[in-house]
Amino acid sequence: MYPVLSVTDLTYQIKDQSLLSNISFHVRKKASIGIIGESGSGKTTLGRLILGLLKPTHGLISLHGKVFPSGHRNERRAIQAVFQHPLASFNPEWTVRESILEPFRRHRPILRHFPATSEENLMTALSLAVGVEERLFDQLPHQLSGGQIQRAAIARAISIEPDIIVMDEPTTGLDVVSRAQIIELLERLQQTLGVSLVLISHDIDFIRRLCSETLVLRDGRAVDLIDRLESGSAYTQRFVEAGTW
Numbered sequence: 538m539y540p541v542l543s544v545t546d547l548t549y550q551i552k553d554q555s556l557l558s559n560i561s562f563h564v565r566k567k568a569s570i571g572i573i574g575e576s577g578s579g580k581t582t583l584g585r586l587i588l589g590l591l592k593p594t595h596g597l598i599s600l601h602g603k604v605f606p607s608g609h610r611n612e613r614r615a616i617q618a619v620f621q622h623p624l625a626s627f628n629p630e631w632t633v634r635e636s637i638l639e640p641f642r643r644h645r646p647i648l649r650h651f652p653a654t655s656e657e658n659l660m661t662a663l664s665l666a667v668g669v670e671e672r673l674f675d676q677l678p679h680q681l682s683g684g685q686i687q688r689a690a691i692a693r694a695i696s697i698e699p700d701i702i703v704m705d706e707p708t709t710g711l712d713v714v715s716r717a718q719i720i721e722l723l724e725r726l727q728q729t730l731g732v733s734l735v736l737i738s739h740d741i742d743f744i745r746r747l748c749s750e751t752l753v754l755r756d757g758r759a760v761d762l763i764d765r766l767e768s769g770s771a772y773t774q775r776f777v778e779a780g781t782w
């Protein structure tokens with residue numbers, strides 16, 4: 538069986554500058570890969586390439602063994618994003634509910650896990666799945682706390698049952714309790730939905746809890762691709778011991 542996501546020899550250049558060079562890895566169903574590295578090492582650029590928002594200079598991304606993006610309408614459903622500042626990804630003039638329903642209305646997917654007999658049923662199921670009281674979905678995005686809007690962003694991402702969610706710094710700015718809740722939520726979603734995760738983070742403990750494999754970037758190159766953070770190079774160990782990058 539093909540991995541859900543394959544990245545092969547991916548290189549991204551702007552003019553003569555290589556922001557990423559020869560990156561390769563696979564992610565299987567229900568598995569998670571962590572992407573870590575110093576500021577400016579290329580993590581967000583890699584996330585944007587995986588989402589099809591940037592076009593690689595060389596190399597290949599494939600979903601279930603097929604080149605991505607191919608232009609096929611349905612492939613966009615398979616891969617969803619939760620960005621670093623979730624508030625900025627919500628339309629400030631729409632209720633949170635309207636924003637959450639937007640991808641569902643656009644894709645009209647056939648759902649296996651969530652009941653999609655009506656939008657109301659779907660919203661109730663999503664509220665339970667992410668642990669946000671349903672009445673909060675009728676608020677405007679700025680009226681929710683950082684943890685609540687992060688979970689609403691996750692609700693939007695899972696509403697169309699993607700195969701992969703790419704998350705950029707999902708714990709930044711969250712208090713300890715909200716951070717722990719996000720970790721538990723992601724663990725649960727992996728088990729119940731079978732979703733694979735690509736987690737970009739500076740938070741070593743977050744990566745350790747959730748990821749079966751970790752890619753360490755330095756200046757756009759892969760330094761380590763490891764299943765245990767402790768088995769990384771001396772470079773990686775310095776940051777693992779510090780707990781952050």
Ligand SMILES: Nc1ncnc2c1ncn2[C@@H]1O[C@H](COP(=O)(O)OP(=O)(O)OP(=O)(O)O)[C@@H](O)[C@H]1O
Pocket residue numbers: 551556574575576577578579580581582583
């Ligand atoms: N559009 C662009 N044009 C030129 N350089 C860019 C562009 N986008 C990113 N870069 C450069 O590419 C490098 C990698 O940036 P990227 O945002 O991917 O790093 P990062 O690892 O996500 O950093 P951080 O942890 O600070 O978010 C940086 O040196 C950045 O300045």
